[in-house]
Amino acid sequence: MLVKVYGSAVFGIEATTITVEVNIDKGIGYHLVGLPDKAVSESSYRISAALNNNQYNLPGKKIIINMAPADIRKEGAAYDLTLAVGILAASHQIKSEAIEEYIIMGELSLDGSLQPIKGALPIAIKAREEGFKYFILPKQNAKEAAIVNDIQILGADTIQEVINHFNGEQLIEPTIIDTRAEFYKNVDFPEHDFADVKGQESIKRCMEIAAAGGHNIILIGPPGSGKTMLAKRLPSILPPMTLQEALETTKIHSVVGKVKNAGLMYQRPFRSPHHTISNIALIGGGNNLPQPGEISLSHNGVLFLDELPEFQRSVLEVMRQPLEDREVSISRAKFTVTYPSSFMLVASMNPSPSGYFNDPNSPMTSSPHEMQRYLSKISGPLLDRIDIHIEVTPVPFEKLSDERKGESSVEIRKRVTAAREIQSERFKETENLHYNAQMNVKHIRKYCELSEQSKQLIKTAMEKLNLSARAYDRILKVSRTIADLANSENINPEHIAEAIQYRSLDRDGWLG
Structure with a gap:
């Protein structure tokens, strides 16, 4: 008997429906075709043991299974349940009248329990989208899949529950989640709060500006000055994710199996890879089926690179194109996968190998030559994509011991959100432009007009502070954000003056 059941394969962040055709005929043997990988080919052993341990069996006949379309490679053990149900239906061990209305996925253990899938x-x-009414999958993934409405999500713990469901003995209860209620209930409770940060008021202000305009930022300071602590709190002041952004972000994390029981992600992601990370782990890729890398897992959130000069230069250089295009394309001989990667880059670094350059109170010092060599590990084109450079100084004891709480992330977020709304209104007619950091030269000329006094100020600053040419457009972008935070239509001299402070690495004596 021939039976068709349906599974799915994921490429990039999109799925493709796979038709599993199971034919049982006279003869003997088990033949699985349709470009399965090793894990799929080994499924017969898991299926056989799982069925035997639940008082069912593989039929002693010729079993031919085709996974169509046959030109797409099928990877992983998530097809175990699909194949097992197909075999049971084709051998009349379960009823299969409405089986074409189901997508079925799940990895089998030898005792018949189901393991989570990606x-x-x-x-x-x-x-x-394709009109299926039901999706049977492991219970650990049910909450994640239940984000989608208009399809019944049936989470099962064992294959026995699936068999009972098809035989009508005990139906699996659908998992139902009110996505909007869950999302808005959790959106205003950040894990890390700026209220916990002692002192560093100027740096907090700088982080607020970066969040308001979506600007990439680099923090330069000695060990223990609070760079990592500040970076971890940046997502808490970014505007709350929209429901669409939350779905996009959850899809990417679902592909790598990082969601499971969490359901919809309501907080912006914060990723902090170690400096030994490889190109592929950062950008995404793989031998057969490319996986999203850290820059895509940071989509709609923050990518934090601690001790930036310690990363391999080749690793940092692969970020240049994604920082501009807000997406990354991974090409192989037979296909190309595109992952979104619209993230804020936050980097930190010591000012020198010892970490205490020009600190008269430190016994460890570095020469200007050592410092220059250390900083030159960061290429000019990468630095060109970082709008804000800020020096972080250690917090004095008096502020560390102060019991008073600082301003909370929720209060800062209100100002950031108001500034983002101004930008959304400003750029509503421009495609793919949502906040100030995304402006190109044409947009800067249009939206960052300066008075004569402001022009003279920026000219004087560039001459006296030896600012490089790359600093000019960055200063204009940041000053536009500062004006938005002040709810000012025009960029005033005080906005320019504050923005000039945030270009430390462009000054003579840092990177030249």
Whole structure:
């Protein structure tokens, strides 16, 4: 008997429906075709043991299974349940009248229990688009898939529950989640809060500006000055994710199996890879089926690179194109996968190898030559994509011991959100432009007009502080954000003056 059941394969962050055709005929043997990888080919052993341990069996006949389309490579053990249900239906061990209405996915253990899968959310979205009514999957993934409405999500713990469901003995209860209620309930409770940071008021102000305009930022300071602590709190002052952004972000994390019982992600991601990370781990890729890298896992959030000069230069250089295009394309001989990567880059570094350059109270010092060599590990083109450079100084004891709480992230976020709303209104007619950091030269000339007094101020600053040419447009972008925070239509001299402070690495004596 021939039976068709349906599974799904995930490529990039999109799913493709896979038709599993199971034919049982006279003869003997088990033949699996349709470009399966090793994990899929080994499924017969897991299926056989799982069925035997639940008082079912593989039929002693000739079993031919085709996974169509046959030119797409099928990877992973998530097809175990699909194949097992197909075999049971084709051998009349379960009823199969409405089986074409189901997408079925799950990895089998030898005792018949189901293990979680990757990509449950994009699979559920595709299943709904193609008109499937039900999605059977492991219970650990049910909450994640239940984000999608208009399809019943049936989470099972064992294959026995799935068999009972098809036989009508005990139906699996659908998992139902009110996505909007869950999302808005959790959106205003950040894990890290700026209220916990002692002192560093000027740096907090700088972080607020970066968040308001979506600007990339680099923090330069000695060890223990609070760079990492400040960076970890940046997501808490970014505007709350919209429901669409939350779905996009959850899809990417679903592909790599990082969602499971969490359901919809409501906080912006914060990723902090170690400096030994490889090109592929950062940008994404892989031998057969490319996986998203850290820059895509940071989509709609923050990518924090601690001790930036310690990263391999080749690793840092692969970020240049994604920082501009807000997406990364990974090409292979037979296909190309595109992952979104619209993130804020936050980097930190010591000013010198010892970390205490020009500190008269430190016994460890570095010569200007050592410092210059250390800083030159960061290329000019990469630095060109970082709008704000700020020096972080250690917090004195008096402020560390102060019991008073600082301003909370929720209060700062209100100002940031108001500034972002101004930018959204300003750029509503321009495609793919949402906040100030995304402006190109043409937009800067249009939206950053200066008075004669402001022009004279920036000219004087560039001459006296030996600012490089790359600093000019960055200063204008940042000053536009500062004006938005002040709810000012025009860029005033005080906005320019503050923005000039945030270009430390362009000054003579740093990178030249």
